[in-house]
Amino acid sequence: xxxxxxxxxxxxxxxxxxxxxxxxxxxxxxxxxxxxxxxxxxxxxxxxxxxxxxxxxxxxxxxxxxxxxxxxxxxxxxxxxxxxxxxxxxxxxxxxxxxxxxxxxxxxxxxxxx
Amino acid sequence: xxxxxxxxxxxxxxxxxxxxxxxxxxxxxxxxxxxxxxxxxxxxxxxxxxxxxxxxxxxxxxxxxxxxxxxxxxxxxxxxxxxxxxxxxxxxxxxxxxxxxxxxxxxxxxxxxxxxx
Numbered sequence: 001x002x003x004x005x006x007x008x009x010x011x012x013x014x015x016x017x018x019x020x021x022x023x024x025x026x027x028x029x030x031x032x033x034x035x036x037x038x039x040x041x042x043x044x045x046x047x048x049x050x051x052x053x054x055x056x057x058x059x060x061x062x063x064x065x066x067x068x069x070x071x072x073x074x075x076x077x078x079x080x081x082x083x084x085x086x087x088x089x090x091x092x093x094x095x096x097x098x099x100x101x102x103x104x105x106x107x108x109x110x111x112x113x114x
Numbered sequence: 115x116x117x118x119x120x121x122x123x124x125x126x127x128x129x130x131x132x133x134x135x136x137x138x139x140x141x142x143x144x145x146x147x148x149x150x151x152x153x154x155x156x157x158x159x160x161x162x163x164x165x166x167x168x169x170x171x172x173x174x175x176x177x178x179x180x181x182x183x184x185x186x187x188x189x190x191x192x193x194x195x196x197x198x199x200x201x202x203x204x205x206x207x208x209x210x211x212x213x214x215x216x217x218x219x220x221x222x223x224x225x226x227x228x229x230x231x
Contacts, residue, residue, distance in 0.1 A: 033218060042118075042205050042221030043159070056217060089157060103219060105151075105159035 002026055004106035006092050012112045013082055020078045021109045025094030032075050033103060034067055035091040036060065043091055049075060050097070082113045117141075118206050120222035127196045128230050134181070135191040135225045137206030148189040149207040149219065150180065152200075159205070165189060166212060196229045203227075 005024045025032045035043035047057045051072035069075040089110050093103040117140040127133035150162040165173045165180045173180040181190040203226050207219040
């Protein structure tokens with residue numbers, strides 16, 4: 001299977017703990033995106049990378065959130081000092097640079113902060 | 115600022131009938147792309163269909179077609195011959211820019227489609 005993969009699929013953590021999610025994009029895709037989806041809503045953009053460069057960050061990405069894509073392949077999203085409001089599905093997507101109109105999504109990581 | 119509006123929180127359709135899911139958008143960028151994604155209960159977002167702002171013809175992909183009315187800023191999804199497996203949440207999304215300048219997607223709030231046997 002050469003689709004986008006995410007790990008873990010589910011994460012339950014206590015408020016105040018740090019969590020890290022991983023995304024492995026489709027291998028030949030240069031662009032990688034992180035979105036957050038809360039119940040009953042559409043996904044909201046968090047950040048995106050072209051190769052290893054983080055080109056844009058949403059205002060939703062507070063200073064407790066950090067994302068990396070160190071070698072232009074997989075990416076990690078870390079949330080420090082988690083809050084209950086961080087509970088959501090975190091989706092990763094990737095796309096080729098050209099023609100870059102289609103984003104392929106992974107299965108998501110569902111985070112529950114208790 | 116770009117915005118996507120889906121006014122139908124839920125829709126029901128009889129199996130084998132056609133259904134239209136509404137989507138309107140707002141952007142000041144003349145170059146943009148419109149997308150529809152399906153999200154079953156399993157959670158994964160599945161790409162269905164794409165329409166570029168300069169495309170002259172409505173996009174079609176199998177049983178899916180996009181009714182693009184640029185002057186009205188609408189991009190409705192038409193599903194023909196509905197199947198039980200079409201029951202899912204459907205999201206309309208837009209991205210400003212085309213080709214290499216294109217960036218992130220902005221999604222609507224979704225429409226939950228239920229296909230009745």
